[in-house]
Amino acid sequence: SEQVYIGNYLLARLEQLGVKSMFGVPGDFNLGFLDLVEDHPTIDWIGNCNELNAAYAADGYARVKEQGLGVVLTTFGVGELSAINGIAGAFSEMVPVLHIAGVPSTAQQKLKPMLHHTLGDGRYDAYRKASEQFTISHAELQNSSTAAVEIDRVLTDCILHARPTYMTLPTDLVYTKISSERLKIPLSHLPPPNEPDEEEFVLSEIEKLVEEADNDVIVLVDACAIRHDVRKEVKELIQKTQFPVYSAPMGKTAVDETYERYGGIYVGSISHPEIKEKVESAKLILSIGSLKSDFNSGNFTYSIPTTRTVELHSSWTKIRYAGFPGIGMKQLLPKLTKRLHEVNAAARQIEVPKFVATVPEESDDVISHNWFWPRLSCFFKPKDVIVAETGTSSFGILDVPLPKDAVFLAQILWGSIGWTVGSTLGAALAARELGLGRTILFIGDGSLQLTVQELTSMLKKDLKPIIFLLNNSGYTIERYLHGKHRHYNDIVNWKWTSLLNVLGDVDGTKSKSYTVNNKKELSELLDNASFANAEVMQLVEVMMPMHDAPRALQVQAELSGKTNKYVA
Amino acid sequence: SEQVYIGNYLLARLEQLGVKSMFGVPGDFNLGFLDLVEDHPTIDWIGNCNELNAAYAADGYARVKEQGLGVVLTTFGVGELSAINGIAGAFSEMVPVLHIAGVPSTAQQKLKPMLHHTLGDGRYDAYRKASEQFTISHAELQNSSTAAVEIDRVLTDCILHARPTYMTLPTDLVYTKISSERLKIPLSHLPPPNEPDEEEFVLSEIEKLVEEADNDVIVLVDACAIRHDVRKEVKELIQKTQFPVYSAPMGKTAVDETYERYGGIYVGSISHPEIKEKVESAKLILSIGSLKSDFNSGNFTYSIPTTRTVELHSSWTKIRYAGFPGIGMKQLLPKLTKRLHEVNAAARQIEVPKFVATVPEESDDVISHNWFWPRLSCFFKPKDVIVAETGTSSFGILDVPLPKDAVFLAQILWGSIGWTVGSTLGAALAARELGLGRTILFIGDGSLQLTVQELTSMLKKDLKPIIFLLNNSGYTIERYLHGKHRHYNDIVNWKWTSLLNVLGDVDGTKSKSYTVNNKKELSELLDNASFANAEVMQLVEVMMPMHDAPRALQVQAELSGKTNKYVA
Ligand SMILES: Cc1ncc(C[n+]2csc(CCOP(=O)(O)OP(=O)(O)O)c2C)c(N)n1
Ligand SMILES: Cc1ncc(C[n+]2csc(CCOP(=O)(O)OP(=O)(O)O)c2C)c(N)n1
């Protein structure tokens, strides 16, 4: 059979899986592999400013590509450890990212000399041990006979479980030849089939409960519906059954937010009262892909008894108190839809509150959160990719309906600030590859300072995101939690509108920057067609009061304050 | 006895150890502790842009403070993992840094709810497990009865072994009261005493070898002489004995580089021929604090037989092939000096090459490395703190003698680029606290992009470093290793001279920026007294050719090329 370099075997697999952009930073242990990447006809090397940003970018890329994965390439020790928080975030939030670390040759791995980037004590396994905590599987490529199998294993684990995996690629193996035979069979995304009898039992049980509930059933979609790729199956289910559908924050856009039977965001006691009432009073809740983290559940304030809940997950099902490990939703959902579609006439009777955001009348011209988010809502278009940073942004966007086919990215569980700068880069690249709409980022002034340099990569790659930079003089979300007037929540104010010029748009042709000080200025900008159609990258500095936050954050902050003891 | 909050107990210990600046980023699990920090009369909260930079800053601070330590405070998960590469670097390079992670309350640690910043799977020990790889000890504060002992233990380990340690501080314990009794006894820096009989034996053995060598002995100082704080002891030894002294790259400035018996840098086959000859032909080499990493040893090309070597280390000694575990140099050195000081007349006969750097005459006006480093040499002043980033800078500076009492910082073993931006911040703060001279940074354009935001903290704290930014259109050091014309070694060119204005010097009063295109422009600037006396922070963009590198790097690159197989 044909022989290929191990490096090219890996790239061939990535190409099969739809990878067109690869993120990372060069270093002397990955330069050989980078030659192959640079010479690859369909995979583009992005080249990030630093490794954390690169990992974030791979994460954002994977989220928008769905069914695909993101890849980050780093160098031994210094590079891979710089990326680790990004990998841990992908683990936590269930995003398929492959982390490839270029490492010393197999000979050096055995001799363990005191190379640069080592800990100086001969431990060559420390980085892998650290990475293990944040990846579901890892492969340390050691020789030509196992390389292909190992590569296939970590790639399959990555895409099947939607979690990061880790691979070390020694300098010498990159150019070692192996058979290309295995490449003929593509890797599969499909989870293993459910056990038929058990699945049949589960279907009947759910059907029975639906009947008993008199069709007063609601569907609640959450993170894993997106991560484990059952959006189409969910759409079928809700359209055929006509059950009302709501979403948790992390499930936002799993269901089209303009869909007539969609009622908005349920987040425990933080929910709008009408939504809270509708969800919690339903006789049966069909929960799909639920993930009950603090910020995704209104600080654990779901008021839905287990006896009224059916939970569908990627690899298990729970009907009231009964668990069914091994029964995954990907295959269960279509069958469930078939069983239930007759209920639609009855289900239709149940009213769903309209999910709208009305721009309030306010007496002053200050840009308040209360006004800002509904106002932005009319700016969005179908297929836009909307990214919201942890802070006032990730809370503010929740109450606003997004258009049809919009993609929404936030890190509600992991919540590592600065993540959106990298992930916007990745998302914008993926959006361009897929022919989606604009990429629009909402980020706080504090968060942008963590990872700001990565804006340069957007300019380099001719991306045209619109960035709304919320300038509220520091860490406002934290001021709501603790330390309202503390200096540790202050930051240095930057000349934000000159930033893109410094970071690469030297002659001002590749970007535009604006400051908006009041409602009028912002409105005019939003209504300006040439702004909205984004011919170049744009940054809008939005001046907001230091002590203002969206409703949802204010409530969340009160709840958190009670669990965190900050003072004696 | 008096009762204090655990948070204040910790701060009292840090104050005793000379900590005056603390680095880190706020997060909701450390805000309570931050109140105590902000209210502390002598400890200043620096507040960094991101956690990696903060860890780097703590590292730079610790290096300049000596005998002290650096402290970095982060938040659970997202913050601590962002810092981990900085901590690993401190481990590798032996720098005492305490990493404090603010974590959920002790109650939550037991219940393990799915809080934000968790991995979503209930593992609350994953971050500690990762940190363990890069710290020599850790304490997870759990209750009031053990807190003081635990705090003292990790602090002592940190300063005694000059390695990072890790501590988790739960939100509730910060405000739990404990006895302040232990605070009355300060923590000790002193290593345990050597076993007297064994020490006596070791001293006699060394004395014998020195005699046999006919006083043809040289002293070679290295990293651990600085890290384990024996500079004074070494100075005594070389002055009393008059032995010629040389330094490895990581030992640069362990001995005053203007000292008449100092001959410059020995780095195996990369050394200047005269130095190489002198060192390798000596009958006995007294090696102090040696650390033989690739870049610190000319890619392992020391040509000094073990039979002619005595190695003194922090906690062990080696005489030719014989090891003496437990015999540390801190106490051994003064005794050795006493034994040997009679040799001085004979030792004096041995010639030491003068360590000077002459500015070469070059026919063109291009700023070459060959010219740049000797030219800079005359710019330095006693007590300057000089920081060199991995890349052409860390190699170029080696061949240049630094003035008396200069402090030199580089990361020759760990080599994580971007490190100098954070460490310059920390170093400049420490220098100000200690009344040292200017802080001067040499950094490549590629490296500055990794951590650039931290320049803002220098402005915020009114520091006045001089930054020489070597603009050579990308990753030049890598071009020498591999991929001379590859795009992955390119970077986006920034408008460097506008950077400081954007990052906080909005009205241009706190900084100055310059571009120098040729030798004349640079020379004029260096000779300008108001530039040299640095009233404000200054950034000098030095235009250099893409394909030029210092001699030492060119040789190192050739050697590395042979060990790394980059192509088929
Ligand atoms: C990596 C990381 N470091 C620290 C934190 C703690 N943190 C959470 S939100 C926040 C402040 C965000 O401020 P900003 O981006 O300005 O948002 P806003 O003012 O709109 O709330 C901080 C420091 C974090 N979540 N992640
Ligand atoms: C965190 C990290 N990422 C990547 C590398 C690999 N690396 C070593 S030097 C270098 C390029 C440095 O370029 P620059 O700062 O411009 O220095 P120059 O050699 O051009 O002066 C890179 C990418 C590293 N050492 N550390």
Ligand SMILES: [Mg+2]
């Ligand atoms: Mg803010």
Ligand SMILES: [Mg+2]
């Ligand atoms: Mg460069």
